[in-house]
Amino acid sequence: xxxxxxxxxxxxxxxxxxxxxxxxxxxxxxxxxxxxxxxxxxxxxxxxxxxxxxxxxxxxxxxxxxxxxxxxxxxxxxxxxxxxxxxxxxxxxxxxxxxxxxxxxxxxxxxxxxxxxxxxxxxxxxxxxxxxxxxxxxxxxxxxxxxxxxxxxxxxxxxxxxxxxxxxxxxxxxxxxxxxxxxxxxxxxxxxxxxxxxxxxxxxxxxxxxxxxxxxxxxxxxxxxxxxxxxxxxxxxxxxxxxxxxxxxxxxxxxxxxxxxxxxxxxxxxxxxxxxxxxxxxxxxxxxxxxxxxxxxxxxxxxxxxxxxxxxxxxxxxxxxxxxxxxxxxxxxxxxxxxxxxxxxxxxxxxxxxxxxxxxxxxxxxxxxxxxxxxxxxxxxxxxxxxxxxxxxxxxxxxxxxxxxxxxxxxxxxxxxxxxxxxxxxxxxxxxxxxxxxxxxxxxxxxxxxxxxxxxxx
Amino acid sequence: xxxxxxxxxxxxxxxxxxxxxxxxxxxxxxxxxxxxxxxxxxxxxxxxxxxxxxxxxxxxxxxxxxxxxxxxxxxxxxxxxxxxxxxxxxxxxxxxxxxxxxxxxxxxxxxxxxxxxxxxxxxxxxxxxxxxxxxxxxxxx
Amino acid sequence: xxxxxxxxxxxxxxxxxxxxxxxxxxxxxxxxxxxxxxxxxxxxxxxxxxxxxxxxxxxxxxxxxxxxxxxxxxxxxxxxxxxxxxxxxxxxxxxxxxxxxxxxxxxxxxxxxxxxxxxxxxxxxxxxxxxxxxxxxxxxxxxxxxxxxxxxxxxxxxxxxxxxxxxxxxxxxxx
Amino acid sequence: xxxxxxxxxxxxxxxxxxxxxxxxxxxxxxxxxxxxxxxxxxxxxxxxxxxxxxxxxxxxxxxxxxxxxxxxxxxxxxxxxx
Numbered sequence: 031x032x033x034x035x036x037x038x039x040x041x042x043x044x045x046x047x048x049x050x051x052x053x054x055x056x057x058x059x060x061x062x063x064x065x066x067x068x069x070x071x072x073x074x075x076x077x078x079x080x081x082x083x084x085x086x087x088x089x090x091x092x093x094x095x096x097x098x099x100x101x102x103x104x105x106x107x108x109x110x111x112x113x114x115x116x117x118x119x120x121x122x123x124x125x126x127x128x129x130x131x132x133x134x135x136x137x138x139x140x141x142x143x144x145x146x147x148x149x150x151x152x153x154x155x156x157x158x159x160x161x162x163x164x165x166x167x168x169x170x171x172x173x174x175x176x177x178x179x180x181x182x183x184x185x186x187x188x189x190x191x192x193x194x195x196x197x198x199x200x201x202x203x204x205x206x207x208x209x210x211x212x213x214x215x216x217x218x219x220x221x222x223x224x225x226x227x228x229x230x231x232x233x234x235x236x237x238x239x240x241x242x243x244x245x246x247x248x249x250x251x252x253x254x255x256x257x258x259x260x261x262x263x264x265x266x267x268x269x270x271x272x273x274x275x276x277x278x279x280x281x282x283x284x285x286x287x288x289x290x291x292x293x294x295x296x297x298x299x300x301x302x303x304x305x306x307x308x309x310x311x312x313x314x315x316x317x318x319x320x321x322x323x324x325x326x327x328x329x330x331x332x333x334x335x336x337x338x339x340x341x342x343x344x345x346x347x348x349x350x351x352x353x354x355x356x357x358x359x360x361x362x363x364x365x366x367x368x369x370x371x372x373x374x375x376x377x378x379x380x381x382x383x384x385x386x387x388x389x390x391x392x393x394x395x396x397x398x399x400x401x402x403x404x405x406x407x408x409x410x411x412x413x414x415x416x417x418x419x420x421x422x423x424x425x426x427x428x429x430x431x432x433x434x435x436x437x438x439x440x441x442x443x444x445x446x447x448x449x450x451x452x453x454x455x456x457x458x459x460x461x462x463x464x465x466x467x468x469x470x471x472x473x474x475x476x477x478x479x480x481x482x483x484x485x486x487x488x
Numbered sequence: 489x490x491x492x493x494x495x496x497x498x499x500x501x502x503x504x505x506x507x508x509x510x511x512x513x514x515x516x517x518x519x520x521x522x523x524x525x526x527x528x529x530x531x532x533x534x535x536x537x538x539x540x541x542x543x544x545x546x547x548x549x550x551x552x553x554x555x556x557x558x559x560x561x562x563x564x565x566x567x568x569x570x571x572x573x574x575x576x577x578x579x580x581x582x583x584x585x586x587x588x589x590x591x592x593x594x595x596x597x598x599x600x601x602x603x604x605x606x607x608x609x610x611x612x613x614x615x616x617x618x619x620x621x622x623x624x625x626x627x628x629x
Numbered sequence: 630x631x632x633x634x635x636x637x638x639x640x641x642x643x644x645x646x647x648x649x650x651x652x653x654x655x656x657x658x659x660x661x662x663x664x665x666x667x668x669x670x671x672x673x674x675x676x677x678x679x680x681x682x683x684x685x686x687x688x689x690x691x692x693x694x695x696x697x698x699x700x701x702x703x704x705x706x707x708x709x710x711x712x713x714x715x716x717x718x719x720x721x722x723x724x725x726x727x728x729x730x731x732x733x734x735x736x737x738x739x740x741x742x743x744x745x746x747x748x749x750x751x752x753x754x755x756x757x758x759x760x761x762x763x764x765x766x767x768x769x770x771x772x773x774x775x776x777x778x779x780x781x782x783x784x785x786x787x788x789x790x791x792x793x794x795x796x797x798x799x800x801x802x803x804x
Numbered sequence: 805x806x807x808x809x810x811x812x813x814x815x816x817x818x819x820x821x822x823x824x825x826x827x828x829x830x831x832x833x834x835x836x837x838x839x840x841x842x843x844x845x846x847x848x849x850x851x852x853x854x855x856x857x858x859x860x861x862x863x864x865x866x867x868x869x870x871x872x873x874x875x876x877x878x879x880x881x882x883x884x885x886x
Contacts, residue, residue: 063562067594068588068591068592071594075551076551076593081548081551140547141546141547155545157545158559217524218528223517261498265495269498273506273509276509285624287556287620288524289519289523289733290621291733292516302643437629443627512747523733631864645879679819687808791850794850795843795847795879797822798840798842803839
């Protein structure tokens, strides 16, 4: 850590991990509701648990991105953050808004919450992932703009590198596309069409820029490979990500009322979407193999390699599995989608944020790397979480295939609920695996509290 | 051909490619918007349907159900529920929740008025008439 | 640049094969719709792109000998071919649009208009790239020992030509 | 220089030939082979001479030529067995 103001990243990362734990707990509740339908009903109906689960995911990833941006941009720009105070204030605003929103979900019926928060003035709530009340949405915009102002001023007055420019472009894109969340036409087809301009253009567009910048930053630090080489890779990867991902939006337009040519455009371009993720895997391994130094933080290197591989598997391979229109016709809206969603989010975004946390946290706590024991525990948590997420994905895939067969393909299709009963075994297995994931997460959190002499490069 | 691949070339490809494909997306979106009137059943977007959509949103139905395959995968697809179940069944079903059957998935009771129930039914009727390229594959959704 | 060119070739290649195999499902429709195309316009456009490519080759040849002015002239000639291509293509497209044809008319027209428009935008992009190269050449920015920029721009332009060389027989001629 | 002009003339001639085949009303399998061969030949000229990939070491030339062969081959297959 070279600049004092980079420390503002710390509360962001701590909040991120805390909310991550919350996300997993609600995930377990939902997983149980899949098999014990009336679990916690009516206190926490499934839709509330799910809203909390997905919203916490988005919010903690945003905390992670913001923390990462506040850490890496000053270092890349080679100057202190424009206003550390503004960053801290925004942290508390965002945390308060986030917590208040989650409490609102849990304590007040959703319709009442909508009424209290002015949803009748501008109806934006009740769409998947965009369930936040109007004040929260406005809050997100305010926090994002304040952050962008802060970071842009820092970069403008400092050194402009590929990494901080790509990070900034990614964050600006994130903020701009979020504005579509305020557009909610009564025409359902239009509503859905532009809803994807947030959801898809985030996760398969601008977020990939943020992810690439974070990964490149950590790789430069832990491998010591020439910046020129890494930044060139970064540009090529994110160029491919946008070239394939922008028109790849079309894979969401097959069955929502949009013209049928999207089946061609979406299939062709999204069939190519695994390429940037594959390049990312090659990139991470290539750079680590060409490393010029042994960084004492082995855990961070493991996370960096892991995110390369798991992003490719989750987003690339599992995405490709059901992205072609003739396949998607049967898999759309089934547990296959859930399987893909879990591995893709974990592999691409959860792991890259943890990579960043893993690399920066020891530095912010005054050492190059954690003690060997703490690192061993952290690496155990890596394997527990990663392997259990792979199995969660496999079980959901199995559930999905069986569900599709029973409900959509077989000669005597059975109803949705009847099919759900038939695949319950896989839901149970998913739930048990989820407990292992939780164990891994708890182990990860505990690794922060393990003391000992800092590891050194050997 | 001997030219080395430089970082600035990579950067230009990124910015150029991003702008190029974003413009292409906008062009396709423009065409999509011009084609939608033939497919999106907008002529039946009555006041009642709009109210129904509002109820759909403010009860967070998407948190359990899917609509055209999008949403949560906990409860049945509703884009075609009008054709699958018909108006009377839908109303009776919503009113009869929760079933309270032990161990079964439960839907909350939203205490909708008779008029609101009609709005919901009209909304489902409207969605079932949108041209979704023959999706879902069968009536079970 | 080359990995970008390969990526582009990949996209076009997938689209071409999608066309070829989509056609097997409805040969009659494809053949009938294809007859409605202006084959002569496609032919002239092919000649234009080939000539444009040839001029670009000459431009590279000139700059290799350090002749900036001659290089600039040939680049301008190439862009003129590109511009003529765009005009002809626009005439073709507007004819179809006036006839009420769109990408949603049928699968053939989805490919004809979609692929055509996609390629059209590439020609525009190619002209932007050639324009930048021309400007730099005109200002004497390239030399006999330093002309990588011209070669890169040329490679992209040839790629667009190459794609059209496959596209033209595929969509206009073969039935 | 002269070689380039010669290649250009060949490209034009092959294009005219393909066009002529279609204009003459030759259709189906009879047109498929000559037109695809002409296209293959044209593509090769653009790749090897214009892009000047011939003589360049490494995989680039073969990747691009391979693309051309694969695409044309599969197009031929799809048209032949439609």
